[in-house]
Amino acid sequence: MNANVDSSARRTAAAAVLMVAGCSGQIAPLGAPAGALVAAPVVMSAAAVDAARLMAADKEPGNWMASGRNYGEQHYSPLQYIAASNVRQLGLAWSYDLDAPHRGQESTPLVIDGVMYVTSAWSKVFALDAKTGAPLWTYDPKVPGQVAVNACCDAVNRGVAAWQGRIFLGTLDGRLIALDAASGRPAWEVMTVTPGARYTITGAPRVVKGMVLIGNGGAEMGMRGYITAYAADSGKQIWRFYTVPGNPSQPFESAALEKAVKTWSGDWWTLGGGGPVWDSIVYDPALDLIYIGVGNGTPWNRAKVRGDALYLSSIVALKADSGEYVWHYQTTPGDEWDFDACSPLILADLKIGGTMRSVIMQAPKNGFFYVLDRSSGELLSADPYTVTNWAKSVDLKTGRPQIDSAARYSESGKPFVAMPGPGGGHSWQPMSFSPATNLVYIPVTELSFPFIPEKSSTLHRLAWNTGVDFNAGSLPQDAQIKAFIKSGLKGHLAAWDPIARKEVWRVELGRPWNGGVLSTAGGLVFQGNGMGNFVAYRADTGERLWSAETQAGVLAAPISYLVDGAQYVAIEVGWGGAFGLAAGELARDSHVASNLPRVLVYKLGGSAALPALPSATPAVLDPPPDTASASTVTAGKALYHR
Ligand code: CA
16 A cells, blocks of 8 residues: 555555546646646546557647557657656655565556556556556456466556447456456456467557557567467457467468468477567557567577568557558568567657658667667667677668577587577567657676577466576676676666667666656656666756666666646666576576565655655575585576576
8 A cells, every 4th residue: 555645645546546547637838948837628437548549649748648658659758848858856756565576567657647557467457547656446357376387577567448438358367358447347358369378468558549459578488479469349250360380280370471471491380480479569550550579489488480470570550440461571580589579669660861751660679779660670789788799780671680609509509608698689668759859778797608409399377488598698607608697787868869870878887677668848867777777868968967866676668748837757676587587696686675566656846755764674594405416406407596
């Protein structure tokens, strides 16, 4: 329960959802000086979001109605009441304790007409009064705990979508649930995956043209990726697009797969093939195209599977109404390094070579920053935004990376220490594009990984199926590899110029695996980090202007919104996720010791305070004598190291 909300606020919480619907009508027009307010359209029901409102999202900058705020998913707020000149007055307005401890918290909240909708680990949903933090309702889908073994990267959830009075949630065990936005009561529920198969949902659904779009994860476990569109009003399936071909002796589901199968060899379908759509789904209403980011294959090791393997590690454009393939760009042909292209996709209009281009941008795990024409898929630029030793450059004519042959560990059978590693130069943490500076702000991780081919390719029922000796990376025993990995274990916040194709500034963060990013028209960039600080920087220079202690490491992205004329900045805190779960001892020193999961909300002059940290007694390890054989210890690590 929120420590900073008085009891009267709690008592009136049930009525608040109706009240805020009518009293949130004060918003700042774009470019207006601080203090100038105009009336917003009166909204009569909760989460009354539709296509017209989403397309005109910039006209009501006080709301954050979709995952990346607008259809372009720029993670940019046009609000400017909080600016470089006054950000030092930012203080805590309220906080809300989340009922999901010891796990990563990755949700980008929505705020619609004074109500915040945010999720926590284990796919729980919280509707809060965005002004006070008073809970309006909570929803727990009661995900069975044992499905966590299918989640490569923690029992996380990255948020909900809103549409016409409903809130849509994907659950870790593969369900898509429509909730009544006013009451939190389920309206319908569908199972989107084969029960028992090792699929999980961690990403936020998106709603386009009355359809709820959802993918899933599980490439490290053995699955076949797809994205499905369901009718928002009924949950009825409208279309499904598979990202990789199935058994070639069976009919293909689409012409795109008939084309793709020529780029595969071996018996990939026996392990599923992979290609999950576990995070990014973006819509362009002008072109009526949906863009998806597709992940790596199963297994990582390609000793038995050769070829480019489409549409793994690709950006794919689909027709919105039918899910029919339109174009693709493969960032990592023949991926064997877990270089998912699932990282957030951002749409923008940029002047490139004197011409305005409608572009789509991504900084996927492989370390290159891509700018594509989003109508045709034409590659406009691809440049390393961090250290990349697997490929030095990308040929703009062919679109193919110039891959170092030493990096092909599956073929050589020899270890390769890759930079970036499977954690990615940048993973799911939202990056942000500011139309004011024309810069993209990227949370960059610097972390290498030794790819050592595993001898057996047996499908494990409870472990990762990568075909790579995972313990060598997460629990390195080789002193040289250990020293090399630890020396490169850091991260930074980068401001990237997508037109000039270069970094403009960077802030060194010391540790890897930090939070997503928000930029604002107030000339600010906000980011939380693993060491438990929420920080505001100048958007043009990276100068550190303000920070607050969060009592937890931060992974999620901040948002900004307006209620009754006051601008707020909100962030969910709580550390974990892929690196926290899988990196073993490397993760131990990469986050602040306390890990209290909360929503923290700040405003100018905010004077609330977090409760003092409970005193912690350091654990004293007293293991029994080690009597097991070396082979038993190795087998135990393989099963239980996570
Ligand atoms: Ca992956």
